Amino acid sequence: MTSKSARLDRFLSARTGIKRGDVRLLLARGRVRVDGAVARDINQLVGPFNRIDLDGAPVQDRTPVYLMLHKPTGVVSATRDRRHPTVLDLVDPDNRDGLHIAGRLDFNSSGLLLLTNDGAWSRRLSDPRWQIPKRYLVTLERPLTAAAVAAFAEGFYFPYEKLTTRPAGLRILGDHTAEVTLVEGRYHQIKRMFGRLRNRVLALHRVAVGTILLDPALEAGQHRQLTAEEVEQTPGSPRAAPHL
Secondary structure, three states, X not given: OOOOOEEHHHHHHHHHOOOHHHHHHHHHOOOEEEOOEEOOOOOOEEOXXXXXXXXXXXXXXXXXXXXXXXXXXXXXXXXXXXXXXXXXXXXXXXXXXXXXXXXXXXXXXXXXXXXXXXXXXXXXXXXXXXXXOEEEEEEEOOOOOHHHHHHHHHOOEEOOOOEEOOOOEEEEOOOOEEEEEEOOOOOOHHHHHHHHXXXXXXXXXXXXXXXXXXXXXXXXXXXXXXXXXXXXXXXXXXXXXXXX
16 A cells, blocks of 8 residues: 655665665666656655666556445455455456555445555545545435434534544435435444434445445446546545645
């Protein structure tokens, strides 16, 4: 999940085992290229997705990957598990390298899950300063009332964590169905919030993370690459302004 920049001479020394003084000679002789251009400055910063070549051979050649997955129930939001299938098991083997999960879903929950090899992007997605909304469709055991809407808007105090949840949106869609919008992700938060109202969650399905909507063409277990527009317009993107 590493995505920090490093000074070019330090990066090459760490990656190749060549002493830093010798790396500087390689740079001075024009034997190193970054993204196709000859690199001579030892202070040049390089990131995880810069193409770096030494004498024409790649030292680093990684492409950023951003995937949307329709997670089914009964699959673990993890990269490995001894007992259950994981979301990575649903991804083509050729695309799994370096992937991690940007925002988990519970074992019995379904819907939109994001996977990436870009650690900086996933950290921005989870940064509380951005208050990125996540939308869920919820099926409940008992009928909903207007009092539930007010309770979600006010927030719930969780004594174990000694905190009050941020205001959440609750839109009643039917007697037993609702749409919930959160800007945080506490442990089993939606189930616990409805539990305080003595109403058991029967099904939980995430439909959106920020501006990214679950593609209705994806069947459970299927995935696709995010479009450039989806990546760039997500609040986690450097091009988007944070919600402070």
